[in-house]
Amino acid sequence: MSSSLQPAAAAETADSRPAVSRPLAVALLLVWPAQLLTVVGSIGSNAMPQIAEHMRTPHIAWFTVTFVLVSLMTVPFAMKLGSVFGKRRIMVILTAAGLVGDIVAAVAPNFTVMLIGRAMGGFYGPVVPLVMASVREIFPRAWVSTVYGIITGSIGIAQVGSPLLAGWLIDDFGWRAALWSLVISTLVAGACLLAMPETPRKGTVRNFDWAGGLLLGGGVALLVFGIGKGGSWGWTAAGTMICLVAGVAALVGFVLVELRVQQPVVHVRILARRAVAAAVIVPSLVQGVFFVVPTVLTFLALYPAIPHVSDGLGWSVTHTAVVGIAAGVVTVLAGVAVGRLLRRTGPRLLWFVSTGTLSVGLLLAGLYHGDEVEIILTGVVIGLGGGMLVSTVGSMIVSVVSLEDQPAASGISSLLYQASGALTYQLLFLQLDDHSTVMRGVTFYADAGFRNAYFVLAGLVAVGFLLTLGMPRLQRPEQALQS
Missing domain, CATH: 1.20.1250.20 (MFS general substrate transporter like domains)
Incomplete structure (x- = not known):
């Protein structure tokens, strides 16, 4: 490595900020x-x-x-x-x-x-x-x-x-x-x-946790690939089982490595505290589910309506975007509202409200998605729950970790929601493919596929809601920063 890329001999302290x-x-x-x-x-x-x-x-x-x-x-x-x-x-x-x-x-x-x-x-x-x-x-x-x-x-x-x-x-x-x-x-x-x-430059590449990074990336990649091929290969096929078992084994190995190395690529030890685990793991996974939601509407709206082949709405991209404006605005306003509400209540209550609202909105979208009015109304409910959820997850992390641990916790959250998004994406297309027709090399989807895709997304959010029912009370972010 060239000298221009060598880290500074003396690591700068956290307070050593360049002049801006x-x-x-x-x-x-x-x-x-x-x-x-x-x-x-x-x-x-x-x-x-x-x-x-x-x-x-x-x-x-x-x-x-x-x-x-x-x-x-x-x-x-x-x-x-x-x-x-x-x-x-x-x-x-x-x-x-x-x-x-x-x-x-x-x-x-x-x-x-x-x-x-x-x-x-x-x-x-x-x-x-x-x-x-x-x-x-x-x-x-x-x-x-x-x-x-x-x-x-x-x-x-x-x-x-x-x-x-x-x-x-x-x-x-x-x-x-x-x-x-x-x-x-x-x-x-x-x-x-x-x-x-x-x-500022801090630390060295000495003792870098290459094994942990490779096990993490490889484990998630194997799971995503296995789930994506499960529908075509068969869930009990040798190839599918090898991918899924190897993926889980790699992730278990990743956790074991991170607990032993001095400079882990992901500081999983901070998840040992119950409050931190509750505020980071499941919320980040549910956030990944939410970011996949627009994909269903994209294929529903843009694919053509062909009798017995495709149950899309046949809209243009511009028309779809205009229909989605109301949901987008509500998503933004919901995030702003969370910022104000956090001054009076902790993020735990807002988490339950957001996941409950989002799961109901997705359930309604599965039942009603046949025209502009239905999609606007269900989109507003989804946007309300999703906007609250995204803003609440960030405040939950601030509420349970120290200032020094916030970068590590945010990194874990980012990894979890990206992994969740990739896995959810594959699950979504499994539902669509189960009710599809291939014509001239292009896969078209029936209404049952869109309905089930929304139902699966609603179910994943609802599971996240149930898994966090035992979440301890969380401080308001401003209280955590003062403590």
């Missing part, structure tokens, strides 16, 4: 890199039906799954290397790798090449947790809360605006234009990251 002469300008620079995954997810998801038809592939689910898997496997390594060599440097390298992947996907002549590009694009995934971890290191203490508010508040703009952007691009110019917009978006994110100050 214009904190507001730097905060605004971080907004786009932090929200790029939201934009990528929305535009990519809306392009998937056209890509499936053009590429004649029944395996369109892997368009997203490959991206998420690479992102998941990269996160623990990126977080560690960011501490050693500086987070900005690692984010720029990851963004460059993701940019190459975006270009490959945009020019791909076939679906195999496109999946290679999407896998490379997944290297951008760790940039989001790295951005959030950088805030505490590069801004004065008085600005930290404000910067977090600016970054998280911009989620609403991305959630409402990106579907409309996707509609304009795909309806007027086609799916390749949508993928080229991701190239431009990644370029802009890279430019923003180059303009931010570097974070």
